[in-house]
Amino acid sequence: MYPYSSYIVTKVRFIGLSHAVRRSVIILSLAASFAVPVGWAAPIATNTALPVSAGEIIVREQIIATHSSDRLAGTSRQVDRFEARTVLGYGLTPKLALFGVLPLVNIDRTVGGAGASDFGLGDAALFARYEVFRSDKPGRTFRIAPFAGVRVPTGRDGRTGDGSVDFFGGLITTLATTQWVLDSQLRYGFNREADGFERGDATSFDTSFQYRLSPARVAQDTDAFVYGVLELSANYYGHNRVNGVTDPNSGGFQLYLTPGLQYATRRWIADLGVKIPIVNDLNGTALEPDYSILTSIRINF
């Protein structure tokens, strides 16, 4: 039995292409789903430590479109990944919030003249965030909140998910005023093996700066803010292992910049950003992303 079961399915479709080319496209098209941190957030692509009130529900619907392409040994490779991610946040207590993330994904892979597509549920994630420190002033707050969670294999093994139960955790800090917000997050993902495939562990540091562009001054009838957003995301991925053997064409380092805009009202927040890789230093023949477009709307109930 091949260690990565659904790899066989896609492998047949790409028959005639070199082994390294096929494998890197398949595995990296899955890895793209984890390039963007999960979770409800005030920033666009990272988390916040701002509270979810006790008993309150927040729903976020996020669309993420990622395009990756290159040429390897004269063969063009392209992966387009479209993800609709539903995030549900619930304030269990004033300090403890629970989150569930369920992605629906479509992945189009093209290598040379051959193509394959997968559509379905991705791997879901559940996590908890607990506020351990808070300092509030008039129109200002600083908060620290660690988080921990699990990603479960609700996706199709090797196609829209990687089949393993993985764990992750980290720390979020948020410094917010009525004029600007600074969120930072350190995250570690501990990935486990399933069907002979083990994705490398992932470490990331994200920071997001949101500056109120409008109105210039908060006054009577101010019902909404427009923020300009700039986010920086550094990600380090360990090597994947297939049947206990390290894959040299996996893992590496990426640095992203995400400029964007956000419109925040009393009831809902909408945002739009473009995630651009500044440093793409993945190992071997790994396919590197060109850009991601992120947009979302979140509503509190």
Added chain:
Amino acid sequence: MKSTILFLVALALTGTALADDVQYDIRVDGITCPFCVATSERALKKIQGVHAVGSNLETGTIFVCADSQVTFTDAQLKQLFLDKGFTYRSFRKTSGCSIADHEHDEDDLRDIPDDHAHHPNAEKE
């Protein structure tokens, strides 16, 4: 003449209704955006007798217009804002209410200017 008398009676009744209202100016720390303050405003509006709620994010003040029978305590407000994830500091109660909108409609919430807290009818409890 008759219509004038009716008008004056109506005016007097309106004045009485306004005089029966009270306003609470509640100092809350940690609120920084419209999205953040919304849940607190909704919780306050659910209290029976509360007509209108507004806020000034810069000063961290939430304004509540209510019937005179409505009485808040420090303990009650502390718990309410604790549940919402913010820090209650203090409140000031004044007679009369200058929040014009008494509709129970979320969309009609308005920020109140800074000078509202010093309106002529203000009186410290």
